[in-house]
Amino acid sequence: MPLLKRKPFSLLEPPKDLDPKEKIFQIRFTKEIFRDYQYPFCMTILEYLKQVNLYRQRLWTCKVSGKSNLTFEEALVSEHNAMEKAQKLPAELMAYVLRMTQYNDGNTGVPVKYPIDDLLLRPAGDDPALSKRPLLATDFRVPRYCVGDLLMVWDFCLSFSRLLKLSPFSLTDLENAICHKESSVLLVELHAAIFHLLIKDQDPAPFGCPLHPVFLYALQVSLVTWGEYLCDFLEMTKIEDLASNISTVRRGYYGLLDTAIKLKVLRELVEEAVTTSAIRELLIERVDQKQALTATRKKSIRAEKEEKNLNPETGAENKEEQIDGVQDGGGNIDVQVRGTDEVDKNNISRGKTDGKQHLVRKLDTEYEKLSIRSSPLGKDRDYNRYWFFRREGRLFVENADSREWGYYSTKEELDALMGSLNVKGIRERALKKQLEKFYSKISNALEKRSKDIAHKMLLEEAVLRRSTRVRAQPKDNPSMAFLKYVNKWKDN
Numbered sequence: 001m002p003l004l005k006r007k008p009f010s011l012l013e014p015p016k017d018l019d020p021k022e023k024i025f026q027i028r029f030t031k032e033i034f035r036d037y038q039y040p041f042c043m044t045i046l047e048y049l050k051q052v053n054l055y056r057q058r059l060w061t062c063k064v065s066g067k068s069n070l071t072f073e074e075a076l077v078s079e080h081n082a083m084e085k086a087q088k089l090p091a092e093l094m095a096y097v098l099r100m101t102q103y104n105d106g107n108t109g110v111p112v113k114y115p116i117d118d119l120l121l122r123p124a125g126d127d128p129a130l131s132k133r134p135l136l137a138t139d140f141r142v143p144r145y146c147v148g149d150l151l152m153v154w155d156f157c158l159s160f161s162r163l164l165k166l167s168p169f170s171l172t173d174l175e176n177a178i179c180h181k182e183s184s185v186l187l188v189e190l191h192a193a194i195f196h197l198l199i200k201d202q203d204p205a206p207f208g209c210p211l212h213p214v215f216l217y218a219l220q221v222s223l224v225t226w227g228e229y230l231c232d233f234l235e236m237t238k239i240e241d242l243a244s245n246i247s248t249v250r251r252g253y254y255g256l257l258d259t260a261i262k263l264k265v266l267r268e269l270v271e272e273a274v275t276t277s278a279i280r281e282l283l284i285e286r287v288d289q290k291q292a293l294t295a296t297r298k299k300s301i302r303a304e305k306e307e308k309n310l311n312p313e314t315g316a317e318n319k320e321e322q323i324d325g326v327q328d329g330g331g332n333i334d335v336q337v338r339g340t341d342e343v344d345k346n347n348i349s350r351g352k353t354d355g356k357q358h359l360v361r362k363l364d365t366e367y368e369k370l371s372i373r374s375s376p377l378g379k380d381r382d383y384n385r386y387w388f389f390r391r392e393g394r395l396f397v398e399n400a401d402s403r404e405w406g407y408y409s410t411k412e413e414l415d416a417l418m419g420s421l422n423v424k425g426i427r428e429r430a431l432k433k434q435l436e437k438f439y440s441k442i443s444n445a446l447e448k449r450s451k452d453i454a455h456k457m458l459l460e461e462a463v464l465r466r467s468t469r470v471r472a473q474p475k476d477n478p479s480m481a482f483l484k485y486v487n488k489w490k491d492n
């Protein structure tokens with residue numbers, strides 16, 4: 001409803017005792033009704049004309065857009081158009097847009113309280129200079145829309161490696177193994193470990209299928225039999241683009257499957273594995289352990305604060321004792337002894353403080369080890385998500401629809417990214433806080449990876465030089481390191 005002089009306006013209520021056959025005057029765009037009495041007829045006409053004249057004056061304001069100096073009918077049209085445009089806005093922006101436009105008449109723009117939604121930000125003269133956001137690296141071997149599946153499978157395997165009895169491997173090794181056109185030990189061991197977990201699960205009907213014969217046998221999944229298990233799994237998924245590859249796997253040509261299909265199969269296996277009782281029990285156990293660590297950490301911090309509050313009083317008492325000793329003339333000996341005592345107390349206090357800080361850091365480390373579910377650090381203005389995994393020296397960026405991925409791999413890129421974030425926006429403000437919180441950990445991981453890559457390049461150059469004299473085996477190349485994978489945690 002339009003505003004009259006920027007104040008709410010109510011339409012006139014229709015007469016309660018109106019006869020359906022009674023003649024009336026009605027305003028077209030408000031549907032307000034005025035009676036046609038024989039007496040006093042002139043007064044009725046006057047009220048009708050008075051109301052119409054009010055609506056024709058430019059005293060009205062569009063309640064949605066804040067436009068003023070309109071007639072009532074123009075304000076109605078403005079509100080209708082504004083609402084149509086508003087419906088096209090993302091739901092998360094609606095509240096901010098309405099709040100800004102409702103009180104804005106174009107002459108007086110109201111002080112904005114930051115942070116606001118990032119997409120509503122406009123350049124201002126007092127804005128700090130933001131650095132240019134660095135370009136993302138996208139040199140993945142797997143298709144970019146498959147990177148999310150690659151990270152999910154790798155993170156699952158490392159998070160539950162002890163339960164799976166699968167010794168850890170790098171993300172690069174998994175990527176290279178999946179892109180390899182032959183079956184590799186790493187992928188065979190990975191599939192076998194998940195099949196073992198599914199077979200041992202207490203659910204008698206795995207994958208929701210009624211007692212499939214192959215899963216009723218307590219057979220050892222081996223380098224020979226894993227393909228048969230995989231074929232049975234593909235059959236049970238009833239996913240057309242997966243089931244169509246059964247014959248290829250059965251003939252022993254798993255390595256020739258499309259990279260995206262291999263990752264999709266692994267994703268399906270992981271999604272089944274996380275529903276097993278063994279995984280659930282481990283998750284419950286870790287949640288309990290995390291709660292206990294949290295309680296211990298809070299207790300340690302509370303004790304440290306209480307001790308700090310007591311220290312000033314102890315210091316004052318020591319000072320008074322020293323002054324009394326000098327006034328008694330007893331001497332330098334008493335003062336020196338007390339001074340020595342004070343130093344000892346300070347050293348003991350400092351040692352206790354350092355010990356407690358070390359305990360807090362140790363608890364934080366243990367807490368992080370117990371964390372299983374990976375969550376993004378935050379989002380930028382365009383809803384791109386930022387991921388950091390403690391075992392991988394890259395900062396990954398996932399676009400809003402999860403179809404595109406990229407990464408940053410150097411400390412300089414991390415610094416430039418942080419300098420490009422606008423803290424006036426809600427999302428980028430929160431993201432920057434998280435990056436600042438984990439800055440040391442992320443930057444150290446990036447630098448370590450850069451050193452490892454430089455070292456591998458030197459090794460590759462050495463292999464290349466040696467190959468000019470002696471034919472080098474393909475597995476000697478660092479990029480083929482995944483071929484040397486050995487599962488040291490597997491039961492013999």
